[in-house]
Amino acid sequence: MTQPHHNHPPHNPNLHPLPLPADFNPATCLLQKSTEFGLFHESRRGARLAADLVANGHPEDLALAEKVLDAVLACQEVDPRDPHCGNFYWMAEDHHVEDLNAVEFNLEALIPMMIRYGDRLATSYQERVRAAIQLGLQEIARLDVLVAYTNITVLDILNSSLGGELLGDSALAQRGYNKLVAWMAYTHQHGHPLEYNSPTYGAVTIRALKRLIDLVRDEATRHRAEAMTARLALSIALHIHTPTGRWAGPHGRAYQPSVVCETPPEMAMVREWVANGTVPAWVGALLDQRPACFQVTETAERNRQLALTTYHTPTYVLGTATSSFNPQANVCMAHFTRPGAERPGVLYTRYITNDKWFGDAYHATDRTKTRNLPDEGDFFSVQQQNRALCIYGSQNFRHGSSAKAVLIWTVRAAIDGIWVGGQQVATLPCQVPPGQTIVVASGDAYMAVRPLQITALGKNTPIQLVERNGDLVLEMYNYQGPEKRFWELNWPGAFYQGKPIISYYLEIAERSDFADGAAFCDAVNSGTLVEHLDVPYTYPAAGERRYVVSYQREDQEIGIDIDLMQWQLKRRWTAAGDLGWPTLATDFVAALAYVP
Template sequence: MLEIRPSHFRVNETADAKNKVAISTYHAPTFDLGVASQELTAQSNRFIALQSNVCIAHYTRGEDEPPGLFFTRYLTDDHWVGDYRQTPSRSASLLAEEGRFHGVLDGPRAIGVYAARPAGQSEFGVDGWHRCSSAKAALIWDRIDQIDEIHVNEQRVDTLPFDVPRDGTVVVATGNVLFAVRPLTVEDLGIDAPIRLIEHHGNLVFEMYNYQGPEKTFWEQALPGSFFQGLPQCGFYLEMADREEHPDPYTFCARVASGKITDKCDARFTYSEGDERIWKVAYSRDELEVGMEVDLMKWKLKRRWNDREKDSFPMLQSPFARSTRTGFVEIGPAALDCGKQAAWLFAARKKRYWVAGYHGTSPKPLRLELPDGEVKIKAFAAGTIIWDDGKVSIEAAHVKGKPQIKGGELISLVTG
């Protein structure tokens, strides 16, 4: 059904609008980039919660090469694959996500911010209970042998490790794509915590440390606590591009570096219940902006935006499928008018194939308008309608009256 699709498109899906939990992906011929608004919290157990990918990309290499993988983690004590096992009987191949995250995506551009998990949620943390010797955000590219070039500002990097300036722009050329990363504020909880590129177990890792030093607890991170002034900042701007869109990595680096970074935070204050300390981060270029605001006192996403949407958390939005609870769903020339409950519409226009779904349990009038015809039902509840080049199939918990069909014929009706 999706053999015919745009070369570039976005998909946005909301899992929990009240708590601003959403997933956004951008799809291009040479890469797919996905960013979540936060880490997985719906499964509060060690088997699932630590495995979520909050920022991940897959990209193409040569015809005979496997696709490349990029992902991020927040890690303490320089943990790596094999250091954590959910149970003695399970594999140690997991690289646990030890942090909390907020992110926003606009096409190939993204912003991500990290903080350590709160005390009591895991065996690791940066707080008044756990002792740790390091805490960092890690941006990871698999198989360093497949990395073609690395640039930091105007300098090509040929030897690792390499210290990255806090205002630097990192470009990684690999396979058919280019990555650019600009660090946002990375607060140092110790002395001279590094920001650097390293090779680690055959992978390229961009490390942004909040702390590296002697093992210790962090009394100033105890929450609630008399000395707590907010979680340490740790963030990045990320952008991807097809290599054919730029003559060389230097040009892409200069283009990304030309954008404006907004990185502002409210002044520190001693912990007071209910007060907020807002960190605002944004990136703008070519009259487009992507950004968000996070409360560092409670690690709460306050708002996020781009030039297409302001604080929008759609149920489902893509060129092929959309979902709402407003009683109306529209994709191009097709529209579904129904009760004000969850409903969706799928479109494969060039194949003249459409599917409408309505999840309301109370029967309501329904009307499906398509370029080739129309389906009207006096009352419809909890079901689907398929229009396959004029052949109509209906399956629902309740259908009142005979469906009125224009431009097609009813070939199947299942109710009850």
């Protein structure tokens, strides 16, 4: 290992004490959060607070930091009989290790704290923290997270590399260096990290790489981290929609506040990264100097048939994923400008069973039901610029009272007009006859949706526009009726004839291009839609049942071919031919100059 390239900041005894966050609880010496399930104290937030206190360095801070560290280290499992000895309880209220990522999030604060400012702590606390780090790194090595799990892999790299160097354990450090090499090889094989285009976890990954670059002693590891930062920064820049300031979809994982733009615009975060050197300076140029319209496609993993396509215009951005990845994903998503509004508009999709909505899905990490609406479907799509063909299939629906695909437009009050079959709709709910095109006008965009093949699992399979929790929702049902079991959906099973599907065509246009929604509806309907679904048969664990759909208008065509039996994507194409799996493809040619 080479010598460190960082320096300890001088200890300034004249600093003022660190202002404590409003949610600091002096009784527990941790930060608290209140949900509908009670009061909780996250261990990782305590670790971050301790690091901040030690960094600030005032004597009062250091005294409080010891108390905070006491509370944090009390959350570490130290019983050698526990298979996760060395990990941390996510909350101080827990009595067992469940979230295996807790050790990564705690050590990412404690290890840099010890490298930079450890000598500010009393010797006894230095020894305790180093022992906790040693125990935690042993757990990280045992877990040996799969390199496909992007943000946790990078935290493993960070903690193992820096922790090994801190402790003088060359084997632990080398494990971190090797993990980085393995992650790079896996990523370069496909093009983009598997945990693709995530506003939440992409930021975690970028910050971890920055910390590694700043603190690691091993020169080769530092250079590799710089290269991966540049590659990720390129992708992020190509997915920032500058007119709205948002991180455009599709998202591999995202929490609801960022999905609906309740968080600050991500473009501001990226510009801050440019300003403080987290990402290369040329990232700012990619934000400032770009064509009005461009498309970017990247592959997250060929083996999973997972690629992402995003198309930018001055008024909207549309993104789709070729296949499903995670319940927190946004596989089909658009942002569009709403002049005069506080936030841009958002269109996103879900497959939902049993009419769940916000407040129905418990998220164990956050200890709340209010933050997410998980996608319960499998998904395939093909996209070319502003047009997409999308197919949802039920994932695990075997028993229940409803199963549906939904398209959600945020803020019903900001919807300027709705047309069904060319006729304007004045009130909701509104039933949509089969074969009719729906057009929604909001802000500067028209969005057209044409429901296509819908597998009926019962007598009642409505297509309807409704308002839910202040949003406009298009619901397309596979089933709505009495709660029942679906024998025909079990595989292995004696009645299985393939996944039930809901498919639709989606197109977005600038409102300035059409006189009104009816005119846009006419344009969409003037295209040629061709669908073919093989006749049903009971699956004997061999053979296929294909669904093929294409849409053509003027000189553009998109098409997709899937197998319902094994749920496989067989083919995607445009007028130019079959689509492959590019590591990075964009008509924004200047961006390619920055590929590391």
